Amino acid sequence: MGGFIWLPAVASILLSLVAWDGIGGIQQMRFVGLGNYADLLTIHPTFWRAIANGLIWLAGLGLVATPLGVLFAVLLDRRMRGSAFYESALYLPVVLSLALVGFIWQLQYAPEQGFLNQLLGRTTQGQLIDWLGDREINIWAALVAGGWRHVGYITLLYLAGLRSADPTLREAAAMDGATEWQAFRWVTLPVLRPVNVVIVVVTAIEALRAFDIPWVINRGQNGLELLSTIVANGLLGEATRVGYASAAATILLLLSVVPIALYLRRALRGDSGAA
Amino acid sequence: MSLAAPIPLPERETPRPVGHRSRRRLALHGFLLLCCALWLFPLAWAAYTSLRPFADTAARGYVSLPGQLTLDNYAAAWRDGELLGHFAVSAAVVVPAVAAVLLLGAALAFVVSRFAWRWNVALLVFFTAANLLPPHVLIVPLWRLYLSLPVPPPLSDNGVLFDQLAGLVVINACFQLGFTTFVLAAFMKAVPTEVLEAARLDGASIGRLLWSIMLPLTRPALAALAVLQATWVYNDFLWALVLTQTTARRPATTALANLSGEFFTDYNVVAAASILIALPTLLLFLVGRRQLKRGLTLGATSG
Numbered sequence: 001m002g003g004f005i006w007l008p009a010v011a012s013i014l015l016s017l018v019a020w021d022g023i024g025g026i027q028q029m030r031f032v033g034l035g036n037y038a039d040l041l042t043i044h045p046t047f048w049r050a051i052a053n054g055l056i057w058l059a060g061l062g063l064v065a066t067p068l069g070v071l072f073a074v075l076l077d078r079r080m081r082g083s084a085f086y087e088s089a090l091y092l093p094v095v096l097s098l099a100l101v102g103f104i105w106q107l108q109y110a111p112e113q114g115f116l117n118q119l120l121g122r123t124t125q126g127q128l129i130d131w132l133g134d135r136e137i138n139i140w141a142a143l144v145a146g147g148w149r150h151v152g153y154i155t156l157l158y159l160a161g162l163r164s165a166d167p168t169l170r171e172a173a174a175m176d177g178a179t180e181w182q183a184f185r186w187v188t189l190p191v192l193r194p195v196n197v198v199i200v201v202v203t204a205i206e207a208l209r210a211f212d213i214p215w216v217i218n219r220g221q222n223g224l225e226l227l228s229t230i231v232a233n234g235l236l237g238e239a240t241r242v243g244y245a246s247a248a249a250t251i252l253l254l255l256s257v258v259p260i261a262l263y264l265r266r267a268l269r270g271d272s273g274a275a
Numbered sequence: 276m277s278l279a280a281p282i283p284l285p286e287r288e289t290p291r292p293v294g295h296r297s298r299r300r301l302a303l304h305g306f307l308l309l310c311c312a313l314w315l316f317p318l319a320w321a322a323y324t325s326l327r328p329f330a331d332t333a334a335r336g337y338v339s340l341p342g343q344l345t346l347d348n349y350a351a352a353w354r355d356g357e358l359l360g361h362f363a364v365s366a367a368v369v370v371p372a373v374a375a376v377l378l379l380g381a382a383l384a385f386v387v388s389r390f391a392w393r394w395n396v397a398l399l400v401f402f403t404a405a406n407l408l409p410p411h412v413l414i415v416p417l418w419r420l421y422l423s424l425p426v427p428p429p430l431s432d433n434g435v436l437f438d439q440l441a442g443l444v445v446i447n448a449c450f451q452l453g454f455t456t457f458v459l460a461a462f463m464k465a466v467p468t469e470v471l472e473a474a475r476l477d478g479a480s481i482g483r484l485l486w487s488i489m490l491p492l493t494r495p496a497l498a499a500l501a502v503l504q505a506t507w508v509y510n511d512f513l514w515a516l517v518l519t520q521t522t523a524r525r526p527a528t529t530a531l532a533n534l535s536g537e538f539f540t541d542y543n544v545v546a547a548a549s550i551l552i553a554l555p556t557l558l559l560f561l562v563g564r565r566q567l568k569r570g571l572t573l574g575a576t577s578g
Contacts, residue, residue: 002401004417004420004445004446004449004450005405005408005413005449005450005453006401006405007416007420008412008413008414008415008416008417008420009408009412009413011415011416011420012412012413012415012416015415015416022415022418022419072307072310075303075306075307076307080300080303080304082304082307085311086307086308086310086311088564089311089314089315090310090311090314091560091564091568092314092315092318092557092560093314093317093318094571095506095510095556095557095559095560095567096318096510096553096556096557097509097510097511097512097528097556098510098512099510099512099528099529099531099532100510100528100531100549100552100553103531103535103545103548103549104317104318104321104549105317106542106545107317107320107321107324107542107545107546107549108317108320110542113332113337113541113542114337114542115320115337115338118336118337118338119338123336148314148317151314152314153571156568156571156572157571157572160568160571160572161572201407205407205409208409209409209410209411211411211513212512212513215512215516215532216531216532216535227411228409228411231411231414231415232411232414232513232516232517234415235414235415235418235517236516236517242415242419245415246415246416249411249412249413249414249415250412252409252411252412253408253409253412256407256408256409256412259407260403260404260407260408263403263407264399264400264403264404267399267403268396268399
């Protein structure tokens with residue numbers, strides 16, 4: 001595992017400092033220092049678009065999908081009739097691969113044959129909304145597809161947290177006349193601190209990993225660029241550019257250190273508390 | 276799969292006048308039903324589209340009542356997409372990968388769970404962090420490693436790991452190992468030391484302790500992890516995209532990207548192929564819903 005996970009992670013950093021086509025031997029590598037990063041930041045036509053899209057993805061998941069998932073979890077925690085059905089309906093997308101989610105949403109977004117334009121009656125040339133081809137809107141359309149799956153995942157995690165928490169605290173708050181919002185804000189949220197950290201970490205990691213949906217739509221081009229698609233295009237594109245792709249991968253690695261550190265801090269605290 | 280919603284009835288814990296509270300409850304059910312309908316719609320739409328002949332949708336539009344329903348799109352997807360072969364590849368990757376992850380994970384967790392806490396910090400970082408990394412961070416060096424690492428014939432027919440089922444098994448297993456080990460270790464730590472001491476005094480070997488005592492005690496966690504890992508490995512898209520090249524050697528999830536556009540001309544067939552490829556995980560969800568939920572929440576509530 002060390003050889004297949006940690007070795008490549010370190011190698012990515014080293015390879016980001018060289019120019020190499022990846023096919024010739026190691027002797028063909030040329031050390032370029034931070035040249036790949038400089039090129040990426042200044043010459044690469046879509047790097048900043050990829051960063052902006054990454055922030056949009058993070059904001060979309062973090063500000064809309066994750067809170068919505070928490071809301072569903074709180075509503076479903078009441079153990080009312082039908083909650084098993086509600087839960088299953090929301091969890092269903094979670095078991096689908098993100099690539100498949102991309103295809104299922106293409107059926108909604110396709111310009112002439114897709115559900116949305118048919119519903120809106122915009123099926124003739126000139127009226128079509130090109131949800132996935134128009135670079136002004138396609139990242140948002142893709143984000144909706146990603147959010148569709150993310151909401152269920154968060155609901156599932158948060159509901160498990162709610163059900164493992166002590167219900168008497170909330171009951172006591174209700175007895176004391178707290179409104180539902182007050183009980184959630186001042187009792188549930190603080191009690192579920194460990195779970196809160198987990199969903200924040202999961203949201204950040206999911207945003208950094210976003211890839212499959214833009215890739216199946218158009219290989220992450222024309223408005224759907226992300227750091228992950230820059231890496232993949234550096235490898236699978238017409239010319240293999242190892243240094244370039246590795247520089248993007250290294251930036252991705254640095255960004256992912258933040259949520260990973262958050263998660264580890266919480267896990268270590270929990271561990272020391274138990275020991 | 277039944278999409279029929281049970282009719283929500285008002286709760287009947289205690290008799291109470293119909294008023295403010297029950298109206299609120301009704302509104303809540305209304306809201307949840309609406310959301311669930313929205314959430315199920317994309318999948319239901321795919322299923323509906325997949326059952327209609329292309330000529331029918333072309334004539335009436337996609338948002339219309341069907342003139343006829345047919346399984347022809349499924350036949351076309353199955354035949355033109357050579358899905359049988361892709362499903363076989365998926366099975367050949369998922370089964371050994373999940374078996375390896377559970378076996379190795381259990382053995383490693385057994386060792387970890389008996390270590391002093393000081394070591395656990397290092398191991399936690401080593402295992403958990405590896406599982407949280409975005410896989411794109413690894414693909415460039417991994418791709419190069421797969422092209423150059425020599426592998427003997429039974430595992431590889433081209434001398435390296437690239438474009439080989441064995442290669443996919445290895446990377447999927449490695450990537451999932453951290454999570455599995457950590458969850459299992461948390462479970463095993465809960466087993467009292469006395470149980471193991473007693474067995475040791477009776478002359479049980481380390482292997483026997485793991486096999487006859489630890490594994491049965493952690494069976495619920497193992498079941499949950501098995502369902503979860505099978506879903507994750509089956510759903511992998513990136514590893515197979517980067518580490519295989521021959522179309523016939525791609526698992527179902529990754530193959531779909533090639534199929535659409537090249538082999539499938541209309542959306543009805545794409546819909547049918549999507550449903551077919553979703554079926555294994557949907558079935559796993561229906562059969563092992565409890566395990567899957569457990570598995571997904573294990574990492575969040577333990578460790």
